[in-house]
């Protein structure tokens with residue numbers, strides 16, 4: 001798996017969509033990089049996902065029709081795998097969480113982040129036991145709470161929310177997925193910040209194994225990842 005040789009493809013805009021694609025596109029500054037995420041046979045079509053694959057089949061399909069005017073009939077759309085799990089829990093609860101998460105606009109100040117965090121904390125405590133972390137709206141809220149805590153420099157609480165996202169990320173972004181690599185890296189950094197060096201190293205190694213495929217070893221994010229990994233190893237040698 002490697003750089004797909006974009007030279008063969010005159011333009012990335014020629015790539016068709018699959019909800020289970022064999023390639024991903026990642027940014028490097030203003031550059032777009034195309035990487036294969038599984039073995040591709042000669043003559044096989046290269047595909048990317050045009051939409052966030054986390055959302056259930058019906059929503060992905062609606063978005064593809066609305067934005068790209070076609071109906072997807074990939075295998076994932078046909079078997080609707082994981083849809084039930086993605087919407088597990090009480091419907092009234094996840095609909096409230098979905099609305100709340102969709103309302104969040106990127107906060108511009110600490111006060112706004114505090115407000116976002118308080119909203120997430122209230123929702124999580126009122127729906128405790130009614131929504132599993134595998135529900136995608138609960139998952140989005142955990143991500144949102146993690147972002148808020150990072151912006152408010154509440155590292156321990158950020159790690160609490162981030163750790164809870166890892167298992168759902170593993171289920172919903174299997175194989176090599178850039179979002180899972182970045183999430184593992186974020187959680188690994190938080191573990192490092194809390195002095196949890198062996199755990200951080202393990203998480204960062206998982207991030208590395210995915211990122212070398214999705215981003216490539218020369219990517220700037222990979223260099224940042226290697227630096228933290230090395231710092232972590234140094235701290236472990238000192239202990």
Ligand SMILES: C[S@@+](CC[C@H](N)C(=O)[O-])C[C@H]1O[C@@H](n2cnc3c(N)ncnc32)[C@H](O)[C@@H]1O
Pocket residue numbers: 013014015016017018068069070071072073
């Ligand atoms: C960015 S273009 C992709 C290249 C396009 N197929 C071409 O030959 O120029 C996006 C358009 O390709 C078509 N397309 C992409 N993926 C598709 C898929 N999985 N099934 C059907 N049509 C698709 C849709 O018409 C969509 O609006």
